[in-house]
Amino acid sequence: MSTTPDTPTGSKPNPTIIEAPEGTPFLDITRDFDAAPAQVFRAYTEPKLVARWLGPRDLEMDIEEYDARPGGRYRYVHHGGHLGEVRAGFRGVFHTVEADRLIIQTFEFEGVPNEVKLDICRFSEVDGKTRVTTRSVFPSMEAREGALASGMKHGIQDSMERLTELLAEGV
């Protein structure tokens, strides 16, 4: 487990808790945001907003498709920054999209084709904040270890910081 404060200087930070229970293919992320569930949910589902926070800070994100409804597909490409000339594509489909409450979607990094995980993302109100808990279910123990070894935690921390900043703008 790692806990890192990630809000801008001066504000009271909400920690991002990342847990990778030993011997399981799960990765659990818990994070509170100082915003209403509807606002956070919107940042997770509207492509223009998603492009502003999802991924490491140094990368750019081109969204080709982001159709957040059951049966909808998404595909986006990260590029620039530490990727150099590499264009990293990601794709998946939405199984469940329940406004302000729940998103269940598949996720595939095209650099490791056919290794698909399932992401279950729950939104709930806790003490006037919105708590987002995400369980990633990998298709094998090795797949989770590979993702962690590739620097996934850094991407998660950056994403949560960037989302906090976006929400602070009142979008």
Add this chain to the structure above:
Amino acid sequence: MSTTPDTPTGSKPNPTIIEAPEGTPFLDITRDFDAAPAQVFRAYTEPKLVARWLGPRDLEMDIEEYDARPGGRYRYVHHGGHLGEVRAGFRGVFHTVEADRLIIQTFEFEGVPNEVKLDICRFSEVDGKTRVTTRSVFPSMEAREGALASGMKHGIQDSMERLTELLAEGV
């Protein structure tokens, strides 16, 4: 692990191997069929064929939608037989559908809403037969145990027998 021969009397049976590794949320099924990969793949993707083998033998299956392509959705209802008045609905989306090789899809039993698993189904030719290996990835250890306790193995065994019979008809 349980191994049960399941072909009609007189023919050499191919066993259905079901493995539920301790301490994991995985359920692995391996089964060979005396048919070409293209034929088996067709039985997994054409709704009229799927309705003839998927599920326990005593049930009827109504397919509402079965759109086996990336981003396609499916929903079907099992009824009759041991279910009595109950109508059991199942739904999901296809992430990957690669002809004769691979299907990756989500799966939800509507009786346990929002408990979604991922099914990864690989087709390969082994010694002139088609081997189908399916890994089901449950969202928790408890979810897998619940599914096993509900009699899932019986449904799998019946399905594999029925599919063998269907393929023997040369469909």
